[in-house]
Amino acid sequence: xxxxSQTPKYLVTQMGNDKSIKCEQNLGHDTMYWYKQDSKxxxxxxxxxxxxxxxxxxxVPNRFSPxxxxxxxxxxxxxxxxxxxxxxxxxxxxxxxxGRTDTQYFGPGTRLTVL
Amino acid sequence: KNQVEQSPQSLIILEGKNCTLQCNYTVSPFSNxxxxxxxxxxxxxxxxxMTFSENTKSxxxxxxxxxxxxxxxxxxxxxxxxxxxxxxxxxxIPNYGGATNKLIFxxxxxxxxxP
Numbered sequence: 001x002x003x004x005s006q007t008p009k010y011l012v013t014q015m016g017n018d019k020s021i022k023c024e025q026n027l028g029h030d031t032m033y034w035y036k037q038d039s040k041x042x043x044x045x046x047x048x049x050x051x052x053x054x055x056x057x058x059x060v061p062n063r064f065s066p067x068x069x070x071x072x073x074x075x076x077x078x079x080x081x082x083x084x085x086x087x088x089x090x091x092x093x094x095x096x097x098x099g100r101t102d103t104q105y106f107g108p109g110t111r112l113t114v115l
Numbered sequence: 116k117n118q119v120e121q122s123p124q125s126l127i128i129l130e131g132k133n134c135t136l137q138c139n140y141t142v143s144p145f146s147n148x149x150x151x152x153x154x155x156x157x158x159x160x161x162x163x164x165m166t167f168s169e170n171t172k173s174x175x176x177x178x179x180x181x182x183x184x185x186x187x188x189x190x191x192x193x194x195x196x197x198x199x200x201x202x203x204x205x206x207x208i209p210n211y212g213g214a215t216n217k218l219i220f221x222x223x224x225x226x227x228x229x230p
Binding site: 004040041042043044045048056058090092103104105106107108109 | 156157158159160161164202204217218220222223225
C-alpha cells in the first residue's frame with residue numbers, strides 16, 4: 001500500500017487555467033506538507049497543516065490555496081496558472097509537527113507543466 | 116547564498132567503489148541534520164537523522180557524520196551499487212523554538228554508479 005499518494009502524477013495545462021493536486025496519506029500522521037521542487041532540484045516548503053490547521057505558510061502567491069478536509073488529505077489548488085509554476089510538487093506527512101526527529105514521508109510527486 | 120550547500124554537484128563512480136558527499140550549512144541555531152535519497156521521478160526518502168549532539172549515524176552501507184562546530188556533514192557510501200544512483204540531499208532543521216520547524220534543503224548531489 002502506498003503511504004503517501006498524489007494525483008495526478010503528471011499535469012500539463014495552459015497558462016491562466018485553474019488546477020488541483022490531491023494528496024492522501026494512510027499512515028495516520030497528524031501533519032501534512034506541500035513542497036515545490038524547481039528545475040534546479042531545490043525543494044522548498046510551501047504549506048504545512050497539523051490536524052487540519054495551517055501551521056506553516058511560506059511566502060507563496062495567493063493563487064495557491066491548500067485545503068485539508070481531514071487530517072489524511074491535503075489538496076493544493078492553484079488559480080490562474082503561470083509559466084513559473086512549472087515544477088514538481090511533493091506532498092509529505094509526518095507524525096508530529098516537524099520537530100527534532102520527526103521523519104517526513106514524501107509522496108511520488110506531481111510534475112506540473114504550464115504551457 | 117543557500118543556507119545548505121552541497122558538494123560535489125554531481126559524481127560518477129564505478130560499482131563497488133566508495134564515495135563521500137559533503138554538506139556545509141550556516142543554519143543557526145541548529146536542531147538536527149538529515150540525509151535524504153531521491154531516486155529519479157520519486158519523492159525523497161530519509162536515510163539518516165542526527166541531532167546536534169551526535170557525530171555519526173549509520174544505515175546499512177550509508178554512514179553520515181556531523182561536526183556541529185564546523186557546521187559540516189558528510190555521507191559516506193560503501194561498496195556502491197547501481198541502485199545507489201540517485202540524488203542525495205542534505206537537510207537541516209533549525210531550532211527556532213516551539214514544536215514546528217521547517218526543513219531547509221540543500222540542492223543535492225547527483226550520484227551515478229556505473230557498472
